[in-house]
Amino acid sequence: MANKGRTTMEVGADGVAVITLINPPVNSLSLDVLTSLKESYKQAVQRDDVKAIVITVMELTCGDPLSGARGKFSGGFDITAFGGLQAGKMEQPKPGYISVEIVTDTLEGARKPSVAAIDGLALGGGLEIAMACHARISTATAQLGLPELQLGIIPGFGGTQRLPRLVGLSKALEMMLTSKPIKGEEAHALGLVDAIVSPDELVNTARRWALDILERRKPWVVSLYKTEKLEPLGEAREILKFARVQIRKQAPNLKHPLVCIDVIEEGIISGSRAGLWKEAEAFQALLHSETCKSLVHLFFAQRGVSKVPGVTDKGLVPRTVKKVAIIGGGLMGSGIATALILSNYPVVLKEVNEKFLQSGIDRVKANLQSRVKKGKMSQEKLEKTFSLLKGALDYESFKDVDMVIEAVIENVALKQQIFSDIEKYCPPHCILASNTSTIDLNLIGEKTQSNDRIIGAHFFSPAHVMPLLEIVRTQRTSPQVIMDLMDVGKKIKKTPVVVGNCTGFAVNRMFFPYPQAATILVERGTNLYKIDRAITKFGMPIGPFRMVDLAGFGVAIATGMQFLESFPERCYKSMMIPLMQEDKRAGEATRKGFYTYDNKRKASPDPEVQKYVEKARNISDVKIDPKLVNLSDKDIVEMVFFPVVNEACRVLAEGIAVKAADLDIAAIMGMGFPPYRGGIMFWADSLGSKYIYSRLEEWTKLYGEFFKPSAYLAERASKGASLSAPAEQGKSRL
Ligand SMILES: C[C@H](O)CC(=O)SCCNC(=O)CCNC(=O)[C@H](O)C(C)(C)COP(=O)(O)OP(=O)(O)OC[C@H]1O[C@@H](n2cnc3c(N)ncnc32)[C@H](O)[C@@H]1OP(=O)(O)O
Numbered sequence: 141m142a143n144k145g146r147t148t149m150e151v152g153a154d155g156v157a158v159i160t161l162i163n164p165p166v167n168s169l170s171l172d173v174l175t176s177l178k179e180s181y182k183q184a185v186q187r188d189d190v191k192a193i194v195i196t197v198m199e200l201t202c203g204d205p206l207s208g209a210r211g212k213f214s215g216g217f218d219i220t221a222f223g224g225l226q227a228g229k230m231e232q233p234k235p236g237y238i239s240v241e242i243v244t245d246t247l248e249g250a251r252k253p254s255v256a257a258i259d260g261l262a263l264g265g266g267l268e269i270a271m272a273c274h275a276r277i278s279t280a281t282a283q284l285g286l287p288e289l290q291l292g293i294i295p296g297f298g299g300t301q302r303l304p305r306l307v308g309l310s311k312a313l314e315m316m317l318t319s320k321p322i323k324g325e326e327a328h329a330l331g332l333v334d335a336i337v338s339p340d341e342l343v344n345t346a347r348r349w350a351l352d353i354l355e356r357r358k359p360w361v362v363s364l365y366k367t368e369k370l371e372p373l374g375e376a377r378e379i380l381k382f383a384r385v386q387i388r389k390q391a392p393n394l395k396h397p398l399v400c401i402d403v404i405e406e407g408i409i410s411g412s413r414a415g416l417w418k419e420a421e422a423f424q425a426l427l428h429s430e431t432c433k434s435l436v437h438l439f440f441a442q443r444g445v446s447k448v449p450g451v452t453d454k455g456l457v458p459r460t461v462k463k464v465a466i467i468g469g470g471l472m473g474s475g476i477a478t479a480l481i482l483s484n485y486p487v488v489l490k491e492v493n494e495k496f497l498q499s500g501i502d503r504v505k506a507n508l509q510s511r512v513k514k515g516k517m518s519q520e521k522l523e524k525t526f527s528l529l530k531g532a533l534d535y536e537s538f539k540d541v542d543m544v545i546e547a548v549i550e551n552v553a554l555k556q557q558i559f560s561d562i563e564k565y566c567p568p569h570c571i572l573a574s575n576t577s578t579i580d581l582n583l584i585g586e587k588t589q590s591n592d593r594i595i596g597a598h599f600f601s602p603a604h605v606m607p608l609l610e611i612v613r614t615q616r617t618s619p620q621v622i623m624d625l626m627d628v629g630k631k632i633k634k635t636p637v638v639v640g641n642c643t644g645f646a647v648n649r650m651f652f653p654y655p656q657a658a659t660i661l662v663e664r665g666t667n668l669y670k671i672d673r674a675i676t677k678f679g680m681p682i683g684p685f686r687m688v689d690l691a692g693f694g695v696a697i698a699t700g701m702q703f704l705e706s707f708p709e710r711c712y713k714s715m716m717i718p719l720m721q722e723d724k725r726a727g728e729a730t731r732k733g734f735y736t737y738d739n740k741r742k743a744s745p746d747p748e749v750q751k752y753v754e755k756a757r758n759i760s761d762v763k764i765d766p767k768l769v770n771l772s773d774k775d776i777v778e779m780v781f782f783p784v785v786n787e788a789c790r791v792l793a794e795g796i797a798v799k800a801a802d803l804d805i806a807a808i809m810g811m812g813f814p815p816y817r818g819g820i821m822f823w824a825d826s827l828g829s830k831y832i833y834s835r836l837e838e839w840t841k842l843y844g845e846f847f848k849p850s851a852y853l854a855e856r857a858s859k860g861a862s863l864s865a866p867a868e869q870g871k872s873r874l
Pocket of ligand 1: 165166168169215216217218219220264265268287288294295296297299444
């Protein structure tokens with residue numbers, strides 16, 4: 141097998157050995173790089189002409205095959221190796237081989253001083269290597285952090301021991317538990333780096349610093365044994381106790397943050413060497429956890445969404461979008477406008493009259509003001525950002541826009557009219573996007589000659605907060621237009637997922653059975669609040685009934701109709717929601733739905749709801765099923781989510797999604813599916829297609845066609861195959 145990365149060593153006339161990490165694109169620390177680093181160190185220590193050591197990466201230049209490796213200190217341990225280690229296909233180094241033998245005994249324990257010269261990024265193992273050096277020089281913009289927890293593991297090259305000793309326990313905990321990196325400037329203020337210099341001066345400063353350490357002009361700091369930044373023991377215990385309470389509250393299903401705290405505590409109480417060993421054992425155990433497997437899958441799935449066959453592999457370059465117009469200043473339109481101006485796009489917001497326009501503009505302003513209140517934006521920045529927004533009542537100012545996003549109510553005739561208008565007023569290159577969440581885009585564009593530039597830009601509410609952008613293409617949308625919208629999506633910090641055209645597209649389509657399954661259970665005797673509790677315990681931010689309350693019953697009925705029209709054989713019709721709406725209980729906006737709401741939007745269960753459940757049960761002519769009355773949490777989760785998995789299978793089989801991993805990202809970012817379960821399809825595969833199929837079969841017999849397994853699921857189950865594996869013969873609609 142070819143080597144995955146290496147280091148080189150060059151000894152200068154000054155007696156400094158410069159060891160360079162080389163493993164594009166982010167100089168990740170593969171076992172080959174680490175072994176080579178150990179060898180380079182050994183040589184440097186043995187050679188008489190070497191006085192001191194600098195670890196660095198190549199300088200930033202473009203146009204050569206290694207340019208990806210330049211200017212980035214290291215993105216950490218090689219995440220592509222996780223799969224092999226987890227599957228046992230790669231030999232796992234014995235505990236402590238890297239953290240104790242290489243990082244501590246070879247690097248930190250070397251007889252010669254070493255300095256890390258950090259540019260670009262030093263994340264995870266990258267920062268851990270740097271912390272084992274005797275000093276760190278960085279550029280002001282470099283990103284330094286220990287983001288391991290977001291992969292379901294803990295820092296494993298000594299980070300849990302060295303970071304608290306360099307920046308203090310509170311800050312170290314914050315950096316590890318949030319996984320957020322800090323900039324070079326802040327790292328300098330905290331004492332994590334010793335000096336900030338420009339990229340040009342980086343290596344020379346590091347060389348001089350290393351020689352200064354040798355000559356005792358600068359301190360020879362061994363981070364592992366530094367103590368002065370650590371809080372006194374009593375205080376440290378309190379900090380750790382508080383952190384545990386917070387974690388149990390915020391992430392009750394996650395174990396690894398608590399393990400991280402235990403490992404840090406071990407080092408503080410029993411000494412950093414004992415902490416190192418505990419870290420090594422915990423790291424290896426966590427590497428094999430389901431959480432780690434799910435989060436690593438997510439890491440690659442997230443990067444995979446930007447690879448769309450037939451679009452991103454054609455060598456197309458996204459065109460520059462300089463100005464955007466939005467039609468409709470309601471909740472969605474104003475949210476989209478906010479997202480765009482926040483990323484410096486000038487926006488024209490069009491409404492039908494002064495009153496609506498003013499309320500749209502006010503909404504945008506309120507969105508910005510809430511950022512100021514939360515300390516995420518200064519008042520001055522607000523003014524500057526807000527000045528990018530212009531209002532309009534006609535199409536005059538659409539002459540020079542590069543993209544229009546229509547965000548009016550879900551009315552086909554109205555949208556058709558708007559699209560034939562914008563076709564006339566906008567320049568011929570302009571992208572014509574609709575934010576519809578369910579309507580067929582072919583229908584919307586029916587009255588135009590511009591179907592190659594019509595595309596769906598489906599944002600999720602609140603549009604300036606939710607991270608997903610579902611990009612919907614029809615068979616006629618041109619790859620260039622898809623490429624352009626993906627680029628805008630990334631620039632406004634969304635994750636764009638490209639999907640095909642059908643009722644509900646990918647997210648709403650796969651999740652339409654979610655509240656319906658819950659309704660079936662309630663009509664047959666399961667307590668609705670128990671369902672919401674079981675689903676939130678599983679990890680969803682809210683349960684299905686709370687979700688319907690939030691969206692409002694008007695929306696639930698309108699979208700329900702769309703699905704009923706498109707998929708009548710598998711839609712469950714219940715009168716529960718229409719009956720409640722008749723009595724003016726229409727969800728959170730009316731303060732009453734499945735829950736009642738106080739002034740602070742706090743939801744409380746309402747015994748009155750039982751009346752509607754009983755009425756709906758009579759209309760549906762179903763009986764209470766004693767088995768469903770006492771359903772376990774596990775069964776609730778399966779009965780609510782397996783129909784979602786089943787629909788996701790149809791979405792895949794029809795080629796609406798390019799690959800299963802895209803649905804994982806869509807479910808997590810669009811619906812709040814718990815990331816540590818890896819997404820809907822990844823979770824389903826962890827249970828097995830056979831199991832899901834057999835349960836759906838069982839429920840079909842008991843409760844009807846709603847649960848009937850799809851042909852795709854049946855086929856995968858019969859072969860014992862995973863649901864995510866690519867089809868042998870793809871039948872793509874894209
Ligand atoms: C023992 C240790 O304590 C354990 C560890 O160190 S675990 C690793 C900890 N490090 C991390 O979590 C960092 C993960 N990486 C990132 O956050 C981001 O990739 C980054 C900030 C480094 C770069 O971001 P960005 O410039 O947007 O580029 P991005 O598309 O994410 O990555 C570029 C490529 O590098 C790959 N890559 C990034 N980090 C990697 C890593 N640590 N290992 C292997 N590949 C990595 C990506 O998969 C991507 O590959 P692709 O081009 O084939 O899709």
